[in-house]
Amino acid sequence: MMQGLSASSGIAIGRALIIYKEERSLTKAFIDESQVPDELQAFDAAVQRAKEQLKLLMTKLEEAGNEQEAGIIEGQWFLLDDPALMQEVSGKIRNEKVQAAWAAHQTFREYMQAFELMEDEYIKERIADMKDAESRLLDEILGVRTIDLSALSEPAVILAHDLTPSMTAQMNKKTVLGFVTEVGSKTSHTAIMARTFGIPAVVGVSGLLDCFSEGDWVVLDGEAGQIIRNPMPDQLEAYERKRKEYAEFTANLAAIRDMPSLTIDGKRFELYGNIGKPEEAEMVLQQSGEGIGLFRTEFLFMDRGEMPSEEEQYEAYKEVLLKMQGKPVIIRTLDIGGDKEIPYLPLGKEFNPFLGWRAIRYCLADPALFKTQLRALLRAAVHGDLRIMFPMISGEKEILDAKTLLAEAEQELSAQGMAFKSSVPLGIMIEIPAAALVSDKLAQHVDFFSIGTNDLIQYTVAADRMNEKVSYLYDSQHLAVLRLIDIVCRNAKKYGKHVGMCGEMAGDPRMAKLLIGLGVEEWSMSASQIPLVKQAIMSLSESDCVNDVRELLN
Structure with missing residues (x-):
């Protein structure tokens, strides 16, 4: 048995099909001045072919109703359609007299370099999309053959070092029983697509391809993150039973999809979804999410060479609001710094970026950037129930300063005769212990709180959640963390403010009892977790949870 990371639940049993990516020959080869025009022409033709392939794949996904996955591929198309990025490649060909493949490879490396040291897994995995776009372009430049996973002749379990999002998007569920890779994480777009298509998947299995041969029998347990090579008859029988049990479990989840999130004694909780791009709103709706509890706008600013315009931001926010239908x-608002660097912004290097110039602190120091986003938000608000949330708040002054800039943005729009919505509900993220402790003061300046448990936990226990040497200290059930959440919930109730949660803790069904007992009213999570959390809520009594949590806190 080999252990990896669970990427998509389910049981797959079948023969192994091993995919070895054809190696590219990439060396820094120079060309003569006379060859530059032909090399530029060949590069442009390769870009167009790659974009045409992505367009066809996007259309196929859209026709199948997979809007979120089409959006992922569209993001790669936009990379290849980015004039600044493509001009940098052309500039290297022209100025350095190098072949197109090397110029493209180096340019993409430079763009990705700023992201590779980031600690946030969700952001780090966006590098995979850039690598996928680069890989497709290089294949076209070099004439490398690619594998079509939509046209397998026999059902199989795919084994590979890695699979790109665009390869996963082509998978036919009838023939791809599941897949296992040596690298990857559960936040990657490849993993997201596997969950959407309902294909069992395990990633991060070191040494996988050294242990399996083509045609081996494979048992894949997506939930446990385990795979077995050539299982014994009793193991096969046990996993066949488990496969049937999982089918029944998913059928039960489907049955409660459209039901309200009610406890046994009738208390209702709101289940929202977290998204990073407009197209991801589709997935929230598919899981009957009641709203978007966190739209991470920094992803509009990433994977590009310049800041998005007010109009571009407005269109993105408007798209989400229209999709969510009220x-x-x-x-x-923009949460950069820490592990979210943006190459074209002057953030600089800091000794401890998680405690430095980031999020609201940076935005208040760059009023032009901040007001551009605020104007786009106010304009988009006419299209639905938009609520603005400020991150990384530590005290009252930051809220007041942000509200001053918001008022200035309203005045500017009014002077320009632009349509916008005033008095948009304002909230803050509670992710710093100081904010939790003075939440009674902060509540008097905002309409809602959203508890960001990822940072709140690590700041409370002084342990970097991505550092494996101290990650054992990162405990969502630490009494200090629970008492801070309790303080926030009680202060919100005292001042009549709505309180939600948008960290990983909200999406963990095992935390449902604690969150019900603490009084968190709205829980926002990855869309795929919504039915699991709903099932947990429906199995619990609010009164019992409250009593148990009171006893725990005391």
Whole structure:
């Protein structure tokens, strides 16, 4: 048995099909001045072929109703359609007299370099999309053959070092029983697509291809993150039973999809979805999410060479609001710094970026950038129930300063005769212990709180959640963390403010009892977790949870 990371639940049993990516020959080869025009022409032709392939794949996904996955591929198309990025490649060919493949490879490396040291897994995995776009372009430049996973002749379990999002998007569920890779994480777009298509998947299995041969029998347990090579008859029988049990489990989840999230004694909780791009709103709706509890706007600013314009931001926010059809959409203002660097912004290097110039601190120091986003948000608000949320708040002054800039943005729009919505609900993320402790003061300046448990936990226990040497200290059930959440919930109730949660803790069904007992009213999570959390809520009594949590806190 080999252990990896669970990427998509389910049981797959079948023969192994091993995919070895054809190696590219990439060396820094120079060309003569006379060859530059032909090399530029060949590069442009390769870009167009790659874009045409992505367009065909996007159309196929859209026709199948997979809007979120089409959006992922569209993101790669936009990379290849980015004039600044493509001009940098052309500039290297022209100025350095190098072949197109090397110029493209180096340019993409430079763009990705700023992201590779980031600690946030969700952001780090966006590098995979850039690598996928680069890989497709290089294949076209070099004439490398690619594998079509939509046209397998026999059902199989795919084994590979890695699979790109565009390869996963082509998978036919009838023939791809599941897949296992040596690298990857559960936040990657490849993993997201596997969950959407319902294909069992395990990633991060070191040494996988050294242990399996083509045609081996494979048992894949997506939930446990385990795979077995050539299982014994009793193991096969046990996993066949488990496969049937999982089918029944998913059928039960489907049955409660459209039911309200009610406890046994009738208390209702709101289940929202977290998104990073407009197209991901589709997935929230597919899981009957009641709104968007966190739209991470920094992803509009990433994977590009310049800041998005006010109009571009407005269109993105408007798209989400229209998709959500009047449901609440909480949009977090730009949260950069820490592990979210943006190459074209002058953030600089800091000794401890998680405690430095980031999020609201940076935005208040760059009023032009901040007001551009605020104007776009105010304009988009006319299209639905938009709510603005400020991140990384530590005290009252930051809220007041942000509200001053918001008022200035309103005045500017009014002077320009632009349509916008005033008095948009304002909230803050509670992710710093100081904010939790003075939440009674902060509540008097905002309409809602959203508890960001990822940072709140690591700041409370002084342990980097991505550092494996101290990750054992990162405990969502630490009494200090629970008492801070309790303080926030009690202060919110005292001042009549709505309180939600948008960290990983909200999406963990095992935490449902604690969150019900603490009084968190709205829980926002990855869309795929919504039915699991709903099932947990429906199995619990609010009164019992409250009593148990009171006893725990005391």
